[in-house]
Amino acid sequence: MSLVARHLEEAGLPTVVMGSARDIVEECGVARFxxxxxxxxxxxxxxDDxxxxxxxxxxxxxxxxxxWEPRTTVQTPFVWNSENNDEWxxxxxxxDDSNRGALAAAGDQRRAAQADAKAEGRGRG
Amino acid sequence: MKADRRTHRSHVSYIDKSRNYYGAQGYPQAYQWAYNQDVPFAPLNKPLSECRVGLVTTSFFERKVDKDAVAGSAKKEPYAAKCDDAMEGLYNKDLFWDKDTTHTEDLDSYLPINRLREFAEQGRIGSLADRFYGVPTDYSHRRTSRRDAPQILEYAKEDELDVVLLVPL
Incomplete structure (x- = not known):
């Protein structure tokens, strides 16, 4: 999405990106965020708010x-959970150690499903 | 409010998180995120109260996907659709967001069509365009830059947009 914003800016259209993945947007570099x-x-x-x-x-x-210049980021004052904002x-x-095995198994399963889909000619729907 | 101290930045680094997460799933190559030193900037040249505003989302308009296809295989093509046709919500299940913590049942929590129409009624902006635009997230920078971005610019010209708000989920 940030790449699209950059393309519009290059063509002379002012843009703002509104988002929550700060590092992804700022690494790509946008005019206003x-x-x-x-x-x-x-x-x-x-x-509903x-x-x-x-x-x-x-x-x-x-x-x-x-x-007045690119890479202008404004952070809104809102907090998701004022009681425990680190939980999410x-x-x-x-x-972590509690799910490492399950993640590795899930990755294997996903790759197998993708290989099957490719073999059957489904793939990108 | 009480001051706090931390050894790490408080906001999430999704670049770090996703690298670790997919690495743990056995994907050997980390995703290469877009990085740019230079950033283009177009100044606003007329009052916002005279501007037509366009909205761009990463959501899918509908699920154009075979029911047997594996998750994440919905067609990722740019589109334009009537804002009025988005009122029932858009299709987000294939996108990357925190489905355990929140939901996207309220359109204006990720595509503020109603809020912008209110700003138009108040005269803060000239108008919201009749159409909104979609660029479902594609992991290919080439497709995003060479296919999607020029298509969105084309839509912006067709609809005579003056400014564009882009809202990735």
Whole structure:
């Protein structure tokens, strides 16, 4: 998605990326970025929280007017879980001794399924 | 609020997490993420209250995929569709997001069509385009840069967009 934003900027169209994967967007490099430190899935606000969605979308509009150079990142003030905000971070794509064997087995299974699909000519649907 | 101290940055590095996660699944080669030193910048040349705004998502419009196909094999092609036709939600199951922690039942939590229409009613923006645009995440930089990005630019020209908000899930 950041590559698309760069292409539009090169053609003279101002853009804002709104997202939660800060490192991926900033490594690619975009003109304007509104970062919300949430689990991936709700980059424009929590489900059914209209006030938050309005605020985050409004910050993207503000950034269009106010950024004067590329790589301008604004972080929105919202916190996913003020009681325990590290829980979702640690849980997502967790790799530790408790699941290492299961992950290796899942990888083998997935590769076998993909090989079967390829052999049967299914593959990309 | 009480000050805190940490030995690691607080926000998640998805580049680090995904490398470790797929490595643990036995994929030998780490994904090569896009990295650029230079970043293009187009300034806003007219008042936002006169701008037509376009929205781009990584969601699929619908699941154009054979039911027997393996997960993740939905067709990843750019598209344009009517905002009115997105009101029931978009197809996200094949995308990479935190399905254990949250959900995407509310469209405006990942594609703020209703919120932007409200901003248009208030005069904060000129209008939201009638169509929105989709670029389902493709792991090929070549396809994203050479096929998808020019297609989105084409849609932007057809719909006379002045600014574009891009929202990856």
């Amino acid at each position: 509104v970062f919300t430190d949430f689990p991936l899935g709700n980059p424009t606000g929590k489900p 209209v006030a938050m969605q309005t605020s985050i979308t409004g910050m993207a509009l503000d950034l269009l007017e106010r950024a 971070r640690q849980h997502f794509m967790k790799v």
